[in-house]
Amino acid sequence: MLPIAVDAMGGDHAPAEIVAGARQAVEELGLPVVLVGQPEAIGNAGGLDIVPASEVIGMQDDPAQGVRRKKDSSLVRAAEAVRDGRASAMVSAGNTGATMGAALLRMGRIKGVQRPGIATPIPVPGQTPTVLIDAGANAEATATYLLQFAQMGAAFASARYGIKRPKVALLSIGEEETKGTTLVKGARALLEDSGLRFIGNVEGRDLMSDVADVVVTDGFTGNVALKTLEGALKFLVNAVFTAFNSSEEAKSASAVLLDALAPVAGELDPDATGGAMLLGVEGVCIISHGSSSARAIVNAVRVAAEMVDGGLVGRLRDSLSGG
Amino acid sequence: MLPIAVDAMGGDHAPAEIVAGARQAVEELGLPVVLVGQPEAIGNAGGLDIVPASEVIGMQDDPAQGVRRKKDSSLVRAAEAVRDGRASAMVSAGNTGATMGAALLRMGRIKGVQRPGIATPIPVPGQTPTVLIDAGANAEATATYLLQFAQMGAAFASARYGIKRPKVALLSIGEEETKGTTLVKGARALLEDSGLRFIGNVEGRDLMSDVADVVVTDGFTGNVALKTLEGALKFLVNAVFTAFNSSEEAKSASAVLLDALAPVAGELDPDATGGAMLLGVEGVCIISHGSSSARAIVNAVRVAAEMVDGGLVGRLRDSLSGG
Numbered sequence: 037m038l039p040i041a042v043d044a045m046g047g048d049h050a051p052a053e054i055v056a057g058a059r060q061a062v063e064e065l066g067l068p069v070v071l072v073g074q075p076e077a078i079g080n081a082g083g084l085d086i087v088p089a090s091e092v093i094g095m096q097d098d099p100a101q102g103v104r105r106k107k108d109s110s111l112v113r114a115a116e117a118v119r120d121g122r123a124s125a126m127v128s129a130g131n132t133g134a135t136m137g138a139a140l141l142r143m144g145r146i147k148g149v150q151r152p153g154i155a156t157p158i159p160v161p162g163q164t165p166t167v168l169i170d171a172g173a174n175a176e177a178t179a180t181y182l183l184q185f186a187q188m189g190a191a192f193a194s195a196r197y198g199i200k201r202p203k204v205a206l207l208s209i210g211e212e213e214t215k216g217t218t219l220v221k222g223a224r225a226l227l228e229d230s231g232l233r234f235i236g237n238v239e240g241r242d243l244m245s246d247v248a249d250v251v252v253t254d255g256f257t258g259n260v261a262l263k264t265l266e267g268a269l270k271f272l273v274n275a276v277f278t279a280f281n282s283s284e285e286a287k288s289a290s291a292v293l294l295d296a297l298a299p300v301a302g303e304l305d306p307d308a309t310g311g312a313m314l315l316g317v318e319g320v321c322i323i324s325h326g327s328s329s330a331r332a333i334v335n336a337v338r339v340a341a342e343m344v345d346g347g348l349v350g351r352l353r354d355s356l357s358g359g
Numbered sequence: 360m361l362p363i364a365v366d367a368m369g370g371d372h373a374p375a376e377i378v379a380g381a382r383q384a385v386e387e388l389g390l391p392v393v394l395v396g397q398p399e400a401i402g403n404a405g406g407l408d409i410v411p412a413s414e415v416i417g418m419q420d421d422p423a424q425g426v427r428r429k430k431d432s433s434l435v436r437a438a439e440a441v442r443d444g445r446a447s448a449m450v451s452a453g454n455t456g457a458t459m460g461a462a463l464l465r466m467g468r469i470k471g472v473q474r475p476g477i478a479t480p481i482p483v484p485g486q487t488p489t490v491l492i493d494a495g496a497n498a499e500a501t502a503t504y505l506l507q508f509a510q511m512g513a514a515f516a517s518a519r520y521g522i523k524r525p526k527v528a529l530l531s532i533g534e535e536e537t538k539g540t541t542l543v544k545g546a547r548a549l550l551e552d553s554g555l556r557f558i559g560n561v562e563g564r565d566l567m568s569d570v571a572d573v574v575v576t577d578g579f580t581g582n583v584a585l586k587t588l589e590g591a592l593k594f595l596v597n598a599v600f601t602a603f604n605s606s607e608e609a610k611s612a613s614a615v616l617l618d619a620l621a622p623v624a625g626e627l628d629p630d631a632t633g634g635a636m637l638l639g640v641e642g643v644c645i646i647s648h649g650s651s652s653a654r655a656i657v658n659a660v661r662v663a664a665e666m667v668d669g670g671l672v673g674r675l676r677d678s679l680s681g682g
Binding site for chain 1: 563564565567576578580582584585587588591592593594599603605606609615616
């Protein structure tokens with residue numbers, strides 16, 4: 037396998053945690069990894085090859101301008117490495133919009149794809165995650181975009197989680213087909229005729245359940261839902277830990293419960309998911325969350341390699357023609 | 360005060376829990392309440408007056424058809440009681456769409472309001488709730504609707520929580536004004552010129568925080584966010600209780616923690632919020648959630664009375680003219 041290009045400069049804890057994660061991925065998983073970024077910032081690469089890039093697109097940079105102007109940035113160079121056959125996939129925990137832009141402009145779109153979409157796994161402890169697509173690539177969408185997100189999301193759920201005929205649902209505000217926006221009604225009509233295993237409309241409360249394997253929505257609604265979910269979980273986890281630490285007695289009592297809570301906590305940990313995936317470009321592109329730790333990068337590299345091995349891009353291409 | 364009309368037939372636990380709640384509200388709070396519904400189904404009204412209504416609009420009924428065809432339904436009769444000056448407010452835990460429809464058709468819109476919106480309090484333990492508007496009345500919106508939701512939401516936050524100059528925010532997918540849909544950008548321009556204390560865009564993760572007092576969005580996004588939040592909280596609360604009951608040792612340990620968790624659990628309990636409020640109609644109309652217990656109805660009656668006393672409808676009217 038060609039190496040996986042890891043953007044060493046992207047993320048809240050870059051480059052230290054990213055480089056550490058890349059090195060761990062090589063050591064633990066035996067996967068080939070190349071780091072992309074400023075050699076002096078990367079420091080000790082532990083023997084990993086470096087694709088040098090002198091510029092960095094920061095979290096606050098405008099994505100479109102950043103990609104256009106910073107041609108020697110780590111994000112642009114990582115996407116070029118995939119395009120030029122020097123890397124098999126790219127992973128970045130940096131600016132999401134710029135990652136999308138670099139992948140789209142340098143790798144190009146899969147033929148027939150109107151817009152790439154971000155597929156984010158929503159944890160469903162004890163079950164395979166629910167794939168939410170689009171989690172934020174396109175603030176505005178058409179019914180055809182949503183159909184393509186459904187096709188690509190189902191192909192991804194098959195490749196990633198081994199689900200043969202993923203259950204695809206449309207995010208709305210009630211199960212009835214009379215509910216929702218013009219966009220939702222238009223997409224529903226297309227999905228019913230799509231040949232996909234379309235199970236109808238679901239609501240926000242179904243995301244963390246096994247009702248659907250793939251939930252389709254526009255990037256505005258998807259991003260709001262994802263951030264709302266993250267906020268609610270973070271809030272409640274904090275409330276529980278505050279209670280656990282509220283007294284010496286509570287501390288001793290909570291020690292007993294940590295074992296029972298550990299599996300749930302593990303599955304809710306965003307570092308464990310392997311990151312979100314940009315679907316619709318000519319290459320495997322993983323968008324890790326900004327606060328990625330070294331372990332998040334290890335998981336992202338592992339998932340990237342699985343998706344390369346599993347022929348994700350070919351499967352996405354086939355999915356659009358109903359294959 | 361004129362009595363508060365409680366729809367005895369609406370809700371998963373109607374009529375028993377609703378009647379029990381109405382009776383408790385009279386006994387505990389000394390507020391006047393009238394029940395609306397089928398006298399034989401209501402049974403022992405405990406001395407409360409009954410406005411008879413022979414029909415019921417069920418949860419599965421189409422809202423528009425239900426309101427149009429079932430003219431002797433409890434929902435339509437409750438809204439008429441407010442219109443005709445026989446009741447000061449209405450409370451229903453029944454079909455949300457039909458409640459909106461009955462209130463809108465029978466009470467009418469406040470002059471100048473383009474569309475009523477649903478204001479739902481999102482719990483922020485230790486702080487006043489965040490008012491989310493529109494939580495589902497209108498799947499599609501215009502920038503002007505969002506401006507009016509902001510004006511009415513701020514007036515409601517003042518009346519309900521005593522906040523003098525509520526912080527108003529727009530729900531989007533990033534703080535930057537370049538992010539979001541055409542609708543969000545249009546609304547932002549109107550909000551910046553509105554004279555409201557507009558603090559800019561917020562994300563889904565800010566709903567359960569004290570960043571904003573009022574968060575404005577279209578009813579599709581608002582409903583998805585609300586249901587996602589409910590689903591995430593329910594999921595995590597279940598996971599915690601499963602861990603608490605996972606062994607005899609865990610059960611004893613968790614007993615110690617319940618006291619510390621009780622305040623948070625209490626504030627997250629939907630029965631405690633007093634319900635959502637339909638803003639923009641010529642009367643106080645509370646939409647309680649479908650699974651309302653007697654206690655939820657007591658709280659809804661209490662909040663309805665406070666809003667009548669506080670002159671909510673007049674304040675909403677004034678808010679639209681920048682008052």
